[in-house]
Amino acid sequence: MNQAIKETAFQFPGQTGFYKGKVRDVYHFPELLVVIASDRISAFDVVLPKPIPYKGQVLNQIAAKFLAATADIVPNWVLDVPHPQVTIGKKCEPFKVEMVIRGYLAGHAAREYKAGKRSICGVSLPEGLKENDPLPFPIITPTTKASEGHDEDISKEDILAKGIVSADDYAVLEQYTHALFQKGTEMAKQKGLILVDTKYEFGKFGEEILLIDEIHTPDSSRYFYADGYEARQEKGEPQKQLSKEFVRQWLIANDFQGKEGQRIPEIPQEFVEEISDRYIELFEKITGDRFTKNTSNHLSEDIEKAVNEYLTKLNQP
Missing domain, CATH: 3.30.200.20 (Phosphorylase Kinase; domain 1)
Structure with missing residues (x-):
């Protein structure tokens, strides 16, 4: 090593x-x-x-x-x-929001849905979804960009009302986010993967809006293996995935979710x-x-x- x-x-x-x-x-x-x-x-x-x-x-x-x-x-x-x-x-x-886009009900969105919420970041979700089901269409669920501590869910309406991003710029961010997710989905499919959800960050260089930071990595994205996806959903089995969700699950199993008073477990x-x-x-x-x-x-x-x-x-x- x-x-x-x-x-x-x-x-x-x-x-x-x-x-x-x-x-x-x-x-x-x-x-x-x-x-x-x-x-x-x-x-x-x-x-x-x-x-x-x-x-x-x-x-x-x-x-x-x-x-x-x-x-x-x-x-x-x-x-x-x-x-x-x-x-x-x-x-x-940088814009002070992260553009999270989801094609499936997984991770944070699934935990919110399981807790009874049917709206995430102002976006309505239908009844009857199971964890890891495809959403009717990809949805953007932005978060605030915290310099330290937790990023927080925020709606498009709040972003615009608080002046965090202008309406014109936000329209470009939405367009870019959907285009990138479509391209990422196509590239993943060619490799036998499903791009489940991801996030993008943008900034301005002069007046030009640029994509910044990283994209489509295991830190910013969740992937499922396409092979066997439908069979696992039908049986209610966990999906085989490539992301750092397995790290989160190990921490949860060891009583850590980043909450106040919790101690990070020793990692062997x-x-x-x-x-x-x-x-x-x-x-x-x-x-x-x-x-x-x-x-x-x-x-x-x-x-x-x-x-x-x-x-x-x-x-x-």
Whole structure:
């Protein structure tokens, strides 16, 4: 296993700021962002104590592939991927909402439905649905973008009423979200998968709306295996899925859902390795590519060198 990156603390020439997200370390420059995908893992909006080897590489490389594959549909922020765990792109002003889109009743939506709710983020749901059933059509259920703590469900109406996003911009976000989900669904189907739900984030670079962050990764998306899906639904069996839902289920089974007063359970090394293997499985399944582990024992030094080389090249006349 490689030397997993839990956090970074670089000082790059020209750097103007630093932000540590749940998973990513973001280095700010006047018009650039250098985003390092760490090996941290979060669940229930809490960062778990142990890093997961190769997770950052998996996320960064899946995102790079899908951002490139959707660039003709939606313009995005990426300028270069100089290292398996690094993306450099345009520094956008992010919208303070995440555009969650769901094609199936799963995860958070299923838990809300089971609790008796028939409306999520202002979107009505029909009676008689079972967990993991397809929805009549994909629905957008936005959340607020919390800088720390929990993201909160919010309706389109509240977003517009509170002026979080203008009506004109929100119409573009909706259009882009549906187009991306359709493309992601088609690409998943080609690999024998069902894209169940996912989230997209957007920002503005000048007046242009760009897709930012990652897309269609196991941190931002849920996938079911298409083979056997209908039979499992008919029998009321859990779906075979590729996402980090299995991490959430393990935490729930160990009495943790990120609620006040709950302690994060100790994660055994065997489970850390299982998480790593599951992330690699998803990479290979969803991309169709073989995953090549970056086995360097000098990840931090390699990342720093790759970023510095990019910055040097950028500043050459």
